[in-house]
Amino acid sequence: MDRHTEKAAPQSEHTESAATAPQAVQAFGLTRRFGQLTAVDHVSFAVARGSIFGLLGPNGAGKSTLIKMLTTLLPPSEGTAVVGGFDIAREPESVRRVIGYVSQMLSADGELTGYENLLVSAKLYGIPRAERRRRIARALEFMELQDVASRLVSHYSGGMIRRLEIAQSMLHRPSVLFLDEPTVGLDPAAKHAVWKRIQDLREQLQTTIFMTTHDMEEADRLCDRVAFLHRGSLVLEGVPRDLKAGLGPQASLDDVFLHSTGASIAEEGALRDVIRTRITTRRVG
Amino acid sequence: MSSERELRPVVWVEIGKPIDFARQTFAVAEADVRKLIHDPVELFTRMVQPILWLLIFGEVFSRVRAIPTGELRYLDFMTPGILAQSVLFGSIFYGISLIWERDLGIVNKFLVSPAPRLALVLGRGLSSTVRSLCQMVLVFVLAGLLGVRLRLAIGPLAGVIAAVMLGSAIFATFSLIAACIVKSRERFMGIGQVLTMPLFFASNAIYPLSLMPRWLRGVSAANPLSYQVDALRGLMVVGGKSTFGIGVDFAAMFFVLALLLAVATKLYPRIVQ
Ligand SMILES: Nc1ncnc2c1ncn2[C@@H]1O[C@H](COP(=O)(O)OP(=O)(O)OP(=O)(O)O)[C@@H](O)[C@H]1O
């Protein structure tokens, strides 16, 4: 338990309540509007500590917008959420201390080496020098990136970049990790490597993981619970096995989504959003 | 609850915070400087402009003696102005890198970290000063070769470095603010181009204030570049004189920088929204 013991001390009341609270994330009517468009519409849910929670939905459903509000990047138009025991609107600095985030875009800096990317993150999170070296070495080893650590990230493959980014977001041992489409654009082998790391993180560090995806197989394999977002609203939430069983023995998660919204995840989504995803995908590939 | 545990947070707040703040600020600057080390081409392309100004404009106007600069040779008079100009042109487009990094998703990573927004902004300003100091070395070498009589004692040199750093941080922070407001690369380039020339010409960089019409003198007095040039002119060359007084110059630069930092800190998170 080296999880920022001194840092948490000033807010010891919160830390205690966070440690005992069974929920890592709780959203209360979260809403975000962009002009006329309501990208996220009164969304409420809870994520249990130590679980993997999957947010599913077609392009443009509002998944990234929701994650940006939970990670304090975007202020909600209405509603609020408690993340790691802290309110995102009233205590954003405290929230940032206890979360990790990997954005949908490839956020590792291509003009720096893998090691330098980790070094900059470690310094931003105020990890002391002696500890820094040890954590970076361990992170590189865990993600199997030791051999390429001194290479520029622009020469990495998409899968290597994703693993590096997850390593970066875990250096400060966050209690909640947000992953926005962690495997978009990856080939099957790279995808499996990322899945394995996500499962390891949960098992070894009891990290709560909040992830978004379009990939039904991914959700089925990794997530303890999933929620479907459709045009900004949460339409269904539950354990994947139960949701499928409710429809019949052969049902897939896509069938579940189709049944509850009348639309397929693969088919929904405005052209603009699809183009956006393709651009991301191209950059990953 | 032991008294030891009650005391610790207080100590941490008083000592830990400033150290963390400095570490985070330097981390932001370090990322940028490391990129520059991996790919220093930019440093060389930035050298072209000051070379052209000093070598061509400076030499020609020294000969025609069109601009009265007292006992000071025109080339000596304009050298501090060209240093300030190269700092300005080098920093004013700095914001484009923020837009670029926003598009790549890199800015998100900084914004979800617990680093205070001021540290993120200050770190960027600091990395801009590193680039400007490289240009300063070039201008000194070039001016020396052209026979400009430079003051190389520690005191004046430290003053020149301080003025270069302040000017660089001012224009880089200004550029960050513009980036946070316009948010797109195209609009940013437009604004940058519209602003640089007026900032440059409505200053005392290449002609003395006394030569300007009254209205332009007013504009020039509101232009931070004028104070940077004025400080440099008083510190950098033998026989150079500051018009406003070095103290006023530095006070004005500190004031403008503080103001810009406050605004940039407020606007910075908006770049990703
Ligand atoms: N900054 C913004 N300004 C205006 N509209 C926005 C902004 N960000 C997102 N939107 C819009 O909000 C809606 C939801 O976008 P969001 O990125 O959250 O969807 P998503 O579920 O993550 O989609 P994808 O699967 O393509 O990543 C979209 O219609 C999008 O165009």
Ligand SMILES: [Mg+2]
């Ligand atoms: Mg998205």
